[in-house]
Structures are given as C-alpha cells and as structure tokens.
Amino acid sequence: MSYEIDPRGYYGEYGGAYIPEMLHANIEELRSQYQEIMADPSFQKEYNTLLRNYVGRPSPLYLAPRLSAKHGGKIYLKREDLNHTGAHKINNTIGQILVAKRLHKTRIIAETGAGQHGVATATVCALMNLECVVYMGSTDIERQAPNVARMKMLGAKVRPATSGSQTLKDATNEAIRDWINNPHDTHYIIGSVVGPHPYPDMVAKFQAIISQETKQQLLEQEGRENPDYLLACVGGGSNAAGLVYHYLDQNDVKIILAEAAGKGVHSGHSAATSILGSLGIIHGSKTLLMQDKDGQIIEPYSISAGLDYPGIGPLLAHLISSKRAKVYSATDQEALEAAIELSRYEGIIPALETAHALAVLPHLNLKTDEIVVLNLSGRGDKDLDTYIDNIDTRSNFQ
Amino acid sequence: MNRIEQLFSRKKENILNIYTTAGYPKLHDTVEIVLALEQAGTDIIELGMPYSDPMADGETIQYSSAKALANGMHLDLLFEQVKEIRLKSEIPIVLMGYLNQMIQYGQSRFLSACSDSGVDALIIPDLPMDIYEEDYQEKMKSHGIGISFLVTPQTSEERLYKADTLSSAFLYVVSQSSITGNNKNIKNDQLQYFERLARLNLSAPRLVGFGIHDRSTYETACNFANGAIIGSEFIRQLRSSEDLTATILSFIATLKSS
C-alpha cells in the first residue's frame, strides 16, 4: 500500500483538483512549481532557519508522568503548543509564505476556524511585510475572540463569513471566492491538508517536521524511533498528517485519530466525518464529507472551532479507509474533561482541538511499557472562556 | 439534432441565455418563470440546481440557492419541474450545478433523469476536463446530454482549444476573473479578450457570462460572441418582484433593442 501522493494528486481514490476554470491558472502555477521550490537548498535553509530561530523548533517531546500513571503506558506529548503563536499551524504558514514569495505574490488570504491558522498567517505576513486578509466564520469570530484580536494586532484584516453555519467551511468558501476574484497577485495559504491538489501534499510536507523531530527525540529518550501509538486530533488533518508522515510505512506504529463527536456522533450535532461522511467533493478535493443524499453539505458541529469541519483531508481519508489509521471520537464533554485533566495533572492547558486527542487515551487500554506520542497541537489560551464557563458549572472540577 | 443544436443552426446572434435558480423565489415558481422567460424571447434557460456550497457564486446566487434549499428544493423535484415545462415548451434547458450533486445522485441515474425529463446540457464548473473525458463524455453522449466548459481571461490557448472541442453545447466565456454577480461595466482588457476569442476560429458557439446585467453589457457581449448569459441580475429582479411574469417580461424587454 502506498501512502504517497500519485502524480495526478491522489492518495488512492482520494484527492485531485475539482476546481472551476477560474482557479485553474493559480492552482496550476502552484502545482507546477511547489516541488521544485520546496526542494531548493536556499528554500530549505530559509525554512529551517525560521523554524529554529523564529518558531522555536524543535518542539520538545515531553514524557508526561502523571498522565501516564493515570492512563497506563508511557505518554509522550509532542509540544506543538510551545511553538510561536501556540500551535502547529505556523509550520505550514512559514513554508507557504516562502513559497508565495518565490511565486512573487504580494497579497495573502487565508481561512481560519479556531483562529490559530489565521494568527499564524497574520504573523508570517507581518514578518514578510505582505498584505493579509483572513476569512473567519461569524460564529467563530465570537467564540475565538482572543485570536481575532491577535490577528488585528498583527495588521491582518479579518473578514466575517456569514453564509451557512458561519464556521470553517464557510470561511474556506469565502477564501476560495476571494482567490477567484484576485487571480494575479494573491496566494491562498490553506490551513490544513485539504483543498485541491497540490495543497494536501504541500501542507503535509510542511507539517512533516513534527514526525521528523519525533523520530530523533524518541530515539534519544527511548532508544527507539518508533512508538507503539501515534495519536492526534483531526479537523482537516494537518497536525495528524505531520505526526504520522514519516511513520506511514512503519506498520508496527499504530495510528489513532480523534474526531469531534460534538454532542454525540448520532445526535445531529457532530463533526465525526469518518463515521458520518461519504465519498464526495468538498473544497476541490474528492474525499469523505458529511452530506445528504443530494450532495448538499451538512453543517457540522463541535465545541471546538478547529474541528468543526464537514470534510477530512484526502490523505487521512485514505489512511482510514485502508485501515492504516483507526478513528475514535470524543464528545464536547469528554474533551472538556480531558483538557481540565491535563491542566491539573501536568500543568499544561491544551487547545480544545487537542483535548479531543487527550480524551481518546482511556480507549487505548495501554500496557505499562507501550509508548504513545500524542500531538499536543496547540495551547488553550484561546479557549479559556469556554473552559471557565464549564469549570464553573461542573462541581467536581471546582 | 437536439434542442441546442437546433437553436444554433437557426440563430447565431444575440442569443439570450437566462440563469434562474430552481425552487426560487418559491418552491413551485420554476415553471412559471421558465415559461415567462420563453414568452419574453429568451433563447436558452440555464437552470441552477441549488447547492449548499456554490464555490464560484457571489452573494446573489448564494442567496437564491440557500433560499431554494430552505424552500425544500431537491433534485427529484427539479426533474419533475423540467418535465412539467416540457409539456408546454421546447426551450433548451441547461442544468447548472456542482459535481458533488451529480455524484451523490448517482452518475447514471442523474444522466437518465436528465434525458427522461428533457434537459439538454450541463454546466458543472468543478468538473475537470480530463475527468470528463475519462468518465463522463461517452455516457453523456449516449444519453444525448451536451456540456459547456468555462474559459476565462487566464485560460491558456491550449486549454481554450480543448474546452472548445469538448463543449458540445456551447463554450461558456467567463467575461472577467471573478465569481458571479460582479456587475461592472465592461472594460478594455475584457474587450481585447473577447476579440482574441473571436479571432481564434473556435468551433463551438460562444456565450459570454458573468457580469452581464443590462442592455449595454448584453449588446457588447453579443458584438463579440453568439450571445450572452445573465444570471445574478435576473435573480435580483426576481428578488424584488411582486408579479413574476410581469417582472420578467419587462426586464427582458429592456435588454432587447427596439
């Protein structure tokens, strides 16, 4: 089984570029050049230098003792929350802004759900002195207010997406429409391993730094490169893709993905795409998505803005359908409890997205010597309001 | 000869194609709207299959699509409405929608429903030409359903020729680099692009769409192509209408020279 992208941009039957002609020139420009640009030594040097000196990589791989004692096994946290701007998203935006510069683009657009990708994009635009417009669903603008303020502080324009459920899917639609309207000077920095080819591959390769470092760090700390489990939450799938990228061919490494079940997988308020989804096309990619029998996309729901997406990246769809990866889901409530648990056990406040991965730990029934690497994709500062509301209403966590 | 070929064989100029969203403004308005359009002298109907995520559409068509879906519009009903139109009219009908709709309905079920109800052709902006050649071209031909591909000012000459060859209904000339509903006056660089296309000796009839919204833009488009397509502006007319047929007759009259 191959997990590499094929020359036409597919992982198995998933992927491709189902785009209107209005986007063709832009996508083709990117597709025909991204591999060459990324392979160029001067690009690699600039990318790696920025990751080290600006982002603060490598991010630590931390053995969490109290969490391990609670759930069994040895649980390592890959600390993407310690990156500049507080999540894994900046690995991708640093890479893409360097690509955009080499394509001589002067204007950057992005979509954002939780605001982490928006902040990471606004940050690199400030760094490179490029105009930045971020689309964000009106619902998300409300529930992720600190990140909206950060984007504005960084000089980005935040434009509300007011269609549909006013969340990540709708913000992505608006960003695509902006790109259609601005075919010459603009690069679209997609925030996950979604969208038309070559985005899923390009973003996965920028996030692959996570597994590259993990291999070396685990070797240093455990004397082996391979853990028994890799565990990550999945919205579009970029932090998961980064965590698993260099392990895909290592069949002894089990891949576990955590989806947002919202109020319950079958409650009608969920974002559990792998269970509720079927094959179709969303944002230019053939993949699994939540839809009705006429192909109308169903509005997802999750307490976490970054997981509130009705699709899943084509690489992840391929890993799931070929059984290379196994998916668990966590409800809003389970995620909240897992976030509070990590805060109280390890002194780390995780992002709500990440909390869904933490909530899956009890399902793994870990044996004492089994090693898990959990991608701690982001920090929880942006979610404090949501956390505080829930701590106050739950007596056992007072 | 199908209805579209018949039309282009007898009329080569000033073709008027009007886009309307099925199930908008009210669920069962579709038939009345199409018949009024025909009565007013429209040549082709582009019937929108409302979609939840119309990536190439601006606010106006997003609005009409969301409204139609909220009204309860769905594909089975859309094909019923086309059948009802066919009891009274032979006007060419082109369905416009997104590929996911066709995939979920089922490719062969969708194409059979098109030919059974009397649809003549499809416009599916996110259907790539290579996928069409591999998996759609033969099946659509055998169902007698035509297709129109889009070209834009950015489309390379090589792709232009390919789109021209593959477009069995007409070539959809997107007038500017934008989503639908961007109603400005036609600028010089657009005229140069229209002229360039006119000189290329393309084989498919050309209809210019996107931004065509009044008599002046319609006439300009017709000067360089076989006709034009009006979408968002027509939806705007319907949106403020109290008597659909009357609105349609007077709007179409404003487009046509005396």
Ligand SMILES: Cc1ncc(COP(=O)(O)O)c(C=O)c1O
């Ligand atoms: C901290 C964090 N983790 C995870 C995600 C989900 O995205 P992805 O699945 O692409 O990693 C987000 C998205 O906003 C995020 O902010």
